Amino acid sequence: MGILERFGEKTIAFLEYLGGIISLIGETIRSLVHAQIRYAETFVQSYELGIGSLLIVLLTSLFTGMVISLESAQQAVQYGIGSLVGGAVTYTSVRELGPMLTAVVVAGRVGSAIAAEIGSMVVTEQIDALRSMGLSPVRFLVVPRLLALAIMLPLLTIFADIISIVGGMWIAQAYAHINPASFISSARQAVGFDDVVKGLFKSFIFACIIAFVGCYQGLSTRGGAAGVGRATTSAVVISIILIFGTNFIMSYFLFGGH
Amino acid sequence: MEPTIYASLEDVTLSFGENVILKNCNLKIVRGAITCIVGLSGAGKSTILRLLDGLIEPSSGHVYVDGHDLCHTPERKLVELRQKTSLAFQFAALLDSLTIGENVGLPLREHTALSDEKIRHIVDDALESVGLRHIYDSLPNELSGGMLKRAGFARAIVTRPELVLYDEPTTGLDPIVTNLITDTIIRLRQKLDGTAVVISHDLHSIFRMADYVAMLFEGAIIAYGPREEIRTSSNPFVQQFLTGNEVGPIPV
Incomplete structure (x- = not known):
């Protein structure tokens, strides 16, 4: 097969994927507009997807905050700018690493679970059964997962921000003798309320990416158990790439990079 | 005729x-x-x-x-x-996360405004007509192949479809x-007076x-x-x- 043919095939596959995702988003919005929401299922999903991810999010954020502080505190003290460490840790956590790392962790844990669960339902004809009963798989499966993630991911990000700052503060004190009052004062000067809101807005967008990609990969599963495996892997890989890409674009526009 | x-x-x-x-x-x-x-x-x-x-x-x-x-x-x-119409799938295709009773009652719960009590009564009747009693609270993975198929039949007929x-x-x-x-x-076709x-x-x-x-x-x-x-x-x-x-x- 020639290069042009391969390029053409890849382009068609990409456009099909894009069309599929857009169609899924459209159908989901229609369900939301018509208030076709299964509240009990949304609550269950919020618990499973959100609370279930809390520990792993807290641990990764704690170590991230600690390592940022470790790398920056001793250097900063040497150059006599130790009072800025709190600002640096908080600034990085709230605006960038908090939302993004939380999203990456949740994409790995939850995005894969969504794709695997829905993919298994496809190969065991449960999705066809729903359609046969006149029930929309989007309303039944996608909407509760989207809402659950859209609510829980920003909440998880708040916890991630806090634990990351606390971890950073502890390391700053332990290794560079920067006292917590100075750390907090620097943090308050560096980061405003609008930074927190923008960080949470990023989380919301990441939640939508994880939910739509996970659900779409699940719904488009083909080929039995191997297909479920492929869908799961693709859900994580595509979500993470999109999270990094959109994070750059959002940072550029939200935080005045332009 | x-x-x-x-x-x-x-x-x-x-x-x-x-x-x-x-x-x-x-x-x-x-x-x-x-x-x-x-x-x-x-x-x-x-x-x-x-x-x-x-x-x-x-x-x-x-x-x-x-x-x-x-x-x-x-x-x-x-x-x-x-x-x-209603389709009874080869492997029943019951939703794993729901009990048999919830599976069978799902179309009624989603498409009608019947009370929980009434739905329970209809589901019990549907399960009875396929010879499955007392499995309302069982999960699909707890049933044998034949029971699963009959539970699938119960879900297929619960709304009394014509086909x-x-x-x-x-x-x-x-x-x-x-x-x-x-x-x-044969019995379900007669009961529903429909087509199969x-x-x-x-x-x-x-x-x-x-x-x-x-x-x-x-x-x-x-x-x-x-x-x-x-x-x-x-x-x-x-x-x-x-x-x-x-x-x-x-x-x-």
Whole structure:
């Protein structure tokens, strides 16, 4: 097969994927507009997807905050700018690493679970059964997962921000003798309320990416158990790439990079 | 009296890429009767059920159910039309996360405003009619294959559809359970006073329950008629299929 043919095939596959995702988003919005929401299922999903991810999010954020502080505190003290460490840790956590790392962790844990669960339902004809009963798989499966993630991911990000700052503060004190009052004062000067809101807005967008990609990969599963495996892997890989890409674009526009 | 037609496929062709599944396929489903479709594995029998349920659209031709053409029909209208039909899947396709009772009651819970008490009563009745009592709170993975299939039947009939489609209901079951399933299909058809289409490879079961038999070969119906007519057909394809002979016009 020639290069042009391969390029053409890849382009068609990409456009099909894009069309599929857009169609899924459209159908989901229609369900939301018509208030076709299964509240009990949304609550269950919020618990499973959100609370279930809390520990792993807290641990990764704690170590991230600690390592940022470790790398920056001793250097900063040497150059006599130790009072800025709190600002640096908080600034990085709230605006960038908090939302993004939380999203990456949740994409790995939850995005894969969504794709695997829905993919298994496809190969065991449960999705066809729903359609046969006149029930929309989007309303039944996608909407509760989207809402659950859209609510829980920003909440998880708040916890991630806090634990990351606390971890950073502890390391700053332990290794560079920067006292917590100075750390907090620097943090308050560096980061405003609008930074927190923008960080949470990023989380919301990441939640939508994880939910739509996970659900779409699940719904488009083909080929039995191997297909479920492929869908799961693709859900994580595509979500993470999109999270990094959109994070750059959002940072550029939200935080005045332009 | 001339039998009335409840559903039909007219010149239906269905292909996926270069793979042609059905080719100018014509089939009539008589109202109030059980029609069994037989044919080789992979011939496209289950595809016919999915066409009749509106789950897939043909590449060309028309699919009629109770006078409505399912082709090129918007999904919203299809959802409405699907209330008349119901598909009992080969492996039941019950939702893993719900109990048997919740599975069976799902269409009622989603499409009607009936009270929980009333739904429970209807679900109990549906489970009773397939010979499954006291499994309301069981999960699908706790049941045997035969019980799962019957639970799938209960879900298929709970809304009292006019047309019930059974996809290989006896495949993989022992002879006793096969008889039980066959009896259940006959009884449910009578109870609902509706129409049924059954895909099966089990000839004994087919000739017990079928009013009409259709044989699918290479994407088209090559033989169709009342049960006895098919049983005594001189069509060499039908004869080879019924006798299971390796020698004949059907390549092995």
